[in-house]
Amino acid sequence: MNTLAIERAHSCSSGRTQTGSIGSWVLALAYITFCISDMMLQIDEDHSPIVKMVAFGMLAFALLYRPRFHRLAVLLLPLAVSMLLAATRSFDGSAAAEEMARFVFPVVITMALYAYRTSLRPVVIAFVTVVVSNDLFQCYAYAVHIAGLPAFITERIDSGLYLRAQGWIGFFSEFSFMNFCAFVLCRHYWRTRQARRAGWLFLVFAVLGLSFKLSPVLVAYFLVAHKNSLRAYAVAAITAIAATAVAISGLLDKLFGVAATKMSLYLIAGNSARAESYRVMGDSLLKGNFLGEGLGSFGGPASVKYNSPLYSTYNFKWYGMQGVLKTTDTFYPHLFVELGICGALVWLAFVLLYGQHDRRATMWRFMAAAIAFDNVFSMSFLSASYIFSAVLTMYLFSQPKAATATPNSGAAIARARSRVSLAGPTAQSSRHAS
Numbered sequence: 001m002n003t004l005a006i007e008r009a010h011s012c013s014s015g016r017t018q019t020g021s022i023g024s025w026v027l028a029l030a031y032i033t034f035c036i037s038d039m040m041l042q043i044d045e046d047h048s049p050i051v052k053m054v055a056f057g058m059l060a061f062a063l064l065y066r067p068r069f070h071r072l073a074v075l076l077l078p079l080a081v082s083m084l085l086a087a088t089r090s091f092d093g094s095a096a097a098e099e100m101a102r103f104v105f106p107v108v109i110t111m112a113l114y115a116y117r118t119s120l121r122p123v124v125i126a127f128v129t130v131v132v133s134n135d136l137f138q139c140y141a142y143a144v145h146i147a148g149l150p151a152f153i154t155e156r157i158d159s160g161l162y163l164r165a166q167g168w169i170g171f172f173s174e175f176s177f178m179n180f181c182a183f184v185l186c187r188h189y190w191r192t193r194q195a196r197r198a199g200w201l202f203l204v205f206a207v208l209g210l211s212f213k214l215s216p217v218l219v220a221y222f223l224v225a226h227k228n229s230l231r232a233y234a235v236a237a238i239t240a241i242a243a244t245a246v247a248i249s250g251l252l253d254k255l256f257g258v259a260a261t262k263m264s265l266y267l268i269a270g271n272s273a274r275a276e277s278y279r280v281m282g283d284s285l286l287k288g289n290f291l292g293e294g295l296g297s298f299g300g301p302a303s304v305k306y307n308s309p310l311y312s313t314y315n316f317k318w319y320g321m322q323g324v325l326k327t328t329d330t331f332y333p334h335l336f337v338e339l340g341i342c343g344a345l346v347w348l349a350f351v352l353l354y355g356q357h358d359r360r361a362t363m364w365r366f367m368a369a370a371i372a373f374d375n376v377f378s379m380s381f382l383s384a385s386y387i388f389s390a391v392l393t394m395y396l397f398s399q400p401k402a403a404t405a406t407p408n409s410g411a412a413i414a415r416a417r418s419r420v421s422l423a424g425p426t427a428q429s430s431r432h433a434s
Contacts, residue, residue, distance in 0.1 A: 023061075023062040023065045023116055023119075024062075024116040024119040024122045025122045026061055026065070027058070027059070027062045027113070027116055027122070028125065028126035030055045030056075030058035030112075031055075031123060031126050031127065031385065031388045031389075032126055032129075032130060033051060033054060033058065034052065034055045035130050035169055035385045036051060037051040037052040037055060037385075038169050038170060038383065038385050039153070039168055039169050041170070042154075042170025042171065043153060043170065056105065056384075059108050059109065059112050062116070063111060063112045063115055066115050066116065067115065069115075070111075072349075072350060072353060073111075075346055075350045075354075078342075078346050079343070079346045079347060079350055082291070082339055082342055082346060083103060083343065085292065085343075086291065086293075086295045086338055086339050086340070086343060090294035090297060091296075091306075091309055091310075092302075092308075094296075094302075095295065095296025095297070095302040095303065095305070095306040096294065096295035096296045096302075097296075098300075098301070098305075099295040099300050099302045099303075100295055103295075103339075103382070105382070105384045105387070106351050106381060106384070107350060109384060109387055110350065110355065110387075110391055111354065111355075113355065113388075113395055117395070117399060120392070120395075123392060124392070127178075127181075127182075127388075127392060128182065130385075130389075131178050131179060131181075131182045131202065133167075133168065134168055134175055134178070135179065135205045137167050138166070138167050138175070138208070141153070141165075141166075141167075145163060152168070153166070153168060153170050164210045165205060165209045171383075172209045172210065172211060173209065173211050173378055173380065174380065174383060174386050175205070176205075176214050177211075177389070177390070178389045179205040179206035180203070180206040180214065181389050183202040183206060184199075184367065184393065185199075186198050186199030186202060188363050188397070189396055213374060213377045216373070217370045217373060220366070220369075220370070221366065221370075224363075225363075225366075273317075273318055273329065273330075274329055274330045274377065276316055276317050277299060277316075277333040277334075279314075280298065280314045280333060280337065281332065281333035281336050281337055283314055284298075284314070284337045285341060289336070289337065289340045290340045291343070292337070292339040292340035292343055293310060293337055293338060293340070295338050295339075296338070297310045298310045298333065298334060299331075299333050299335075299337065299338070300334050300338070300379070300382075310337070329377070329378060330378070330379070331376075331378060331379045331380065332375065334379065335347065351381070351387070352371075352372075355395060357398045358400075359398060361397050361398060363397045364394055364398045367394050367397060368394060371390045
């Protein structure tokens, strides 16, 4: 009788593992396809949207192949209602449809990652492969730049001073953030000696992206991760002394000047499209914008493409960048103006919390805060490849180790359970007797 039960359990376990394996590899392929779509967008390849829809089809297949839902799936109803109401309030149906698709991508990605929570190894492999290949491509890009040869992807020399690392994906901000995610995983998730060493290489490439918004995240990381370490304080002190010496020497005056200009544009003076978008967000919310002013009406590419009247309604100032910028490059004004307070909060809660098991873990909280901060100055939340790596990193830190174990370790657990079952009533009776 026990043998029959073991065979049935083993067959069911094998079936689940096989199903999860197929779907998780499809999920991994979808992530790589999203990254390729971003690269095509950077080089102005017209088929980028088609490739992105193919990737979305893979996501849908994976989710339908193994439909598993977290209890926060109850938020899907109010989220759907909020988005439909915002769509009906839009000035243009096509603009609403395009922006709805952009808001749906992160939701489906989050749900798909949860569905394959017990077999994420292929997705992790795909993530590491993408990061490493981007870093290797960046080494090639440096060599090409030094040799004066044509590059495959257009170089970004910010303010005429420095070459920003962007990998083959073509976006320096995303390049920096995916490397930072890899660094944090190497230091706090895998924790092997090889992983820890590799983590420092990922950190170097993250810094080479020269994303100014990553600087406070790095400072916060070392404070959070090494808050009780004397060595960390020593390193911080040495770094501060070295930075002060360099600043006094004047070697980086131009770089500091660029940083000061960017801070003035984005945070202090308020003379940029980013700063202006937060003004519009404040004005909109103060009017009692609970249900949204319409999908595709503000901040996103559809609002620019279809000439949203909301820009003139709020006297939006482009500061000479109209016709150049495709978005206002700020996610939160885009989200809150279009979906309203209710829809925006539900969307954020779903994407950040769905399927997240232990939200008290220190590194989970840090990564959630880092992602939220990163989007103060960008539209990264709506980038499928970005949200894939961001949510995956959060998910790995929130789950018990057994839940994110590799298929091999899952098989070991199944064998252990089989051995316990083989012991049968004898072992159970002996435990009761003791």
